[in-house]
Amino acid sequence: MRVPLFHLEHTLDSGQVFRWSRSGDWWEGVVGDRSLRLRQEGDELIAQGDRDEAFLRRYFRLDDDLEAIYADISRDECIASVIDRFRGMRLIRQEVWECSASYLLASYANVPRIKKMIESVCRTHGRRLADGRYAFPTPEELAEGGDIAACRLGYRAEWLRCYARSVRDGEFDLDLLRTLDYGEAVGYLKTVKGIGDKVADCIALFSLDHLQACPVDVRIARAMRERYGVSGSYKKVSEHARRHFGRYAGYAQEYLYIAEDRTQKKIASTACSPGTRTPAP
DNA sequence: AACCAGGTCTCGA
DNA sequence: TCGAGACCTGGT
Numbered sequence: 001m002r003v004p005l006f007h008l009e010h011t012l013d014s015g016q017v018f019r020w021s022r023s024g025d026w027w028e029g030v031v032g033d034r035s036l037r038l039r040q041e042g043d044e045l046i047a048q049g050d051r052d053e054a055f056l057r058r059y060f061r062l063d064d065d066l067e068a069i070y071a072d073i074s075r076d077e078c079i080a081s082v083i084d085r086f087r088g089m090r091l092i093r094q095e096v097w098e099c100s101a102s103y104l105l106a107s108y109a110n111v112p113r114i115k116k117m118i119e120s121v122c123r124t125h126g127r128r129l130a131d132g133r134y135a136f137p138t139p140e141e142l143a144e145g146g147d148i149a150a151c152r153l154g155y156r157a158e159w160l161r162c163y164a165r166s167v168r169d170g171e172f173d174l175d176l177l178r179t180l181d182y183g184e185a186v187g188y189l190k191t192v193k194g195i196g197d198k199v200a201d202c203i204a205l206f207s208l209d210h211l212q213a214c215p216v217d218v219r220i221a222r223a224m225r226e227r228y229g230v231s232g233s234y235k236k237v238s239e240h241a242r243r244h245f246g247r248y249a250g251y252a253q254e255y256l257y258i259a260e261d262r263t264q265k266k267i268a269s270t271a272c273s274p275g276t277r278t279p280a281p
Numbered sequence: 282a283a284c285c286a287g288g289t290c291t292c293g294a
Numbered sequence: 295t296c297g298a299g300a301c302c303t304g305g306t
Contacts, residue, residue, distance in 0.1 A: 015287060107288040113304055114287080154302030159289090196289045217287040233296070234288095257287075268306070 001045050001053050005066045007088025008040040014258045016092050016206055018102055018115045019122075019136075031059065032095055033127065033135035049131070061090050073245045073252040078227050082259040091254055092206060096174050097167065098136045099207035100189070103199045104163060105156050120151040121160070139167040159194030166192070182210040197234045205250040214241040214249040219260035227256075 012020045012027050020029035027038045037048035057063065074080040106114045125137035125146035142164035148157050166172040177188055185208055189200040201215035216238045225231040230240045245252035
């Protein structure tokens with residue numbers, strides 16, 4: 001299918017989603033209960049497996065006018081240059097249950113570990129798909145069966161089980177959540193044990209279309225401190241970013257995130273490369 | 282082998 | 295409302 005301005009690799013490798021991995025030229029992943037293989041050639045997006053174009057357009061937010069968003073958030077040289085480096089990266093529109101349950105697990109863990117935890121949860125609780133992969137478990141599946149201890153979630157296990165049960169029992173209402181505005185949604189989400197400021201913002205941004213949400217993790221905090229001279233509480237930094245970048249602050253946040261991520265990876269690989277010497281004893 | 286990780290909770294001021 | 299400390303576990 002033809003796509004507008006879009007960069008599949010930047011998009012899937014931006015830490016928004018945890019069930020995708022690259023295999024040669026292809027990206028393979030499971031979204032809900034869809035198993036997908038994707039490859040991009042220029043403005044052609046090639047799909048194997050579940051080839052639902054309407055789904056892909058919605059999932060990758062191909063309806064967003066990226067150029068208009070860039071024009072809106074490019075309020076300083078710094079963000080402009082980062083956008084230029086990662087042009088085509090889009091926010092991903094995730095389903096609320098999967099997104100919220102995933103980010104509940106994401107706290108205080110690095111991306112490789114988050115991926116492992118989620119795969120483990122899917123393998124032990126999710127439906128087995130035709131190709132041998134596993135669907136993301138429903139609230140019901142997660143609330144009841146499955147060996148959650150085997151998933152090595154640490155203290156997150158109780159949060160997840162508890163959240164799944166309250167969703168299953170209708171005590172936490174995802175349909176209601178979808179009707180709330182940004183501030184209300186964040187407040188409602190934070191009534192869940194394990195969902196605080198940052199995770200609530202991730203859910204609002206990645207699954208509720210609240211593009212003004214600006215999750216602040218350690219990288220965004222670092223970027224805001226080093227590039228904009230802003231530091232302090234979560235509220236202070238997040239609100240400053242929202243004021244500065246405007247109604248698409250969430251997009252700006254994601255560009256800063258991917259830039260920080262690549263910078264850190266580069267530093268790490270440099271530090272370990274042959275040629276760096278360990279100090280003599 | 283330390284340090285860190287897409288943070289949250291609890292508690293005291 | 296804010297800051298400080300604890301926290302499962304595993305990646306790097």
